[in-house]
Amino acid sequence: MLNFKWHLAISTKSRKKNMKNQLKVLSKALFTASLAILLSISTVVTHAKDISATQAVQTAAVEQQAIVNINKSTFEQLVTLKGIGETKAQAIIVYRQQIGAFKSISDLTKVSGIGEKVIDQNKTRLSI
Numbered sequence: 001m002l003n004f005k006w007h008l009a010i011s012t013k014s015r016k017k018n019m020k021n022q023l024k025v026l027s028k029a030l031f032t033a034s035l036a037i038l039l040s041i042s043t044v045v046t047h048a049k050d051i052s053a054t055q056a057v058q059t060a061a062v063e064q065q066a067i068v069n070i071n072k073s074t075f076e077q078l079v080t081l082k083g084i085g086e087t088k089a090q091a092i093i094v095y096r097q098q099i100g101a102f103k104s105i106s107d108l109t110k111v112s113g114i115g116e117k118v119i120d121q122n123k124t125r126l127s128i
Helices: 002-065 086-098 105-110 116-122
Strands: none
Touching: 105 116
């Protein structure tokens, strides 16, 4: 009977040790899987940021090449022109409201602060 108890005690210890080992292996596997998932998410987020930045640059480039109708363009469209900041863009809009439509592109020089240089810098993008 004593031999059976001793064998049972060894068997129980052995099972506990085996369970501890299995828990360690599972814990390591879970940690590794979690780390792999986090790295994947981080890579996707970084890639998405890169795509977003690229699209912003491309959009800005398209805006810098778009034709701007000086009689119909918005404030946002006017400020994309070289030499036209917020103040001059607003002055163009006020001129249109008070005087009326521009008859020619050179009429743009009638707006305070806009000269031939600004027209020359933007001549390929301006229209009436």
